[in-house]
Amino acid sequence: MKADALRGHLDPMILAVVEHEPLHGYAIMEALLERSGGELDLPTGTLYPALRRLERAGYLASEWSTVGGRKRRTYQLTSAGQKMLATGKSEWDAFRAVVEGVLRPRGASGQA
Amino acid sequence: MKADALRGHLDPMILAVVEHEPLHGYAIMEALLERSGGELDLPTGTLYPALRRLERAGYLASEWSTVGGRKRRTYQLTSAGQKMLATGKSEWDAFRAVVEGVLRPRGASGQA
DNA sequence: CGGTCATATGTAGCTCAGCTACATGTTGCC
């Protein structure tokens, strides 16, 4: 998958992954990989800054813990994050409709 | 629509618009606007550089003409452009599947 | 005849998200 394609779509995807259960960064990476059927393999240089961005924006809240000697920073969705996720989903639907309307127009005046 | 969302998806959309008939820049803008139901209103600072980029890449070929005293640069799809459009469409399908798999997972192990 | 809108094309410069590459440390296995 091309890198640019993700632009602006990654944030809601991350929020969606922690919607029902808080997860730490590494687990979020694995969840994205699994939900995408192995397609979405984020580099750490993408994920961790994104998580900090989302926390700074108030959509995620984090908490440190130690499990088996390893430090984890666990993120959970805030209420603002829930709203943002809902917004993101409907924005995705709108975006998808736009792209498909252009890529595969049907009906009235689109076709030559 | 957020600006970032378009990243990496605009190119195939432009190619799709000139798939069946060559169009000049301004007409491409209008076609995108129409096919998207008024959602996709590109600034000229986005479209014209994009067209030049696509031409440089060999996906479009352009030709100047004058209609009613106004100069037009008309773009048509090259054979490389046709291939690129097909590639772009299937990449879009894959991307869409990834996003929706993450945003709205169903089945096996995704849900909490 | 002057103003303004639609038509038509273009450039300069900014922004910033996702990337590559690097840096650090633990646990577990061979």
Added chain:
DNA sequence: GGCAACATGTAGCTGAGCTACATATGACCG
């Protein structure tokens, strides 16, 4: 000892789409 998986993070680059600006013609109105 060494390597993989686990776990988190920063510095710096890239480039596409954006804002703002610049230019020019034709059409319509008063």
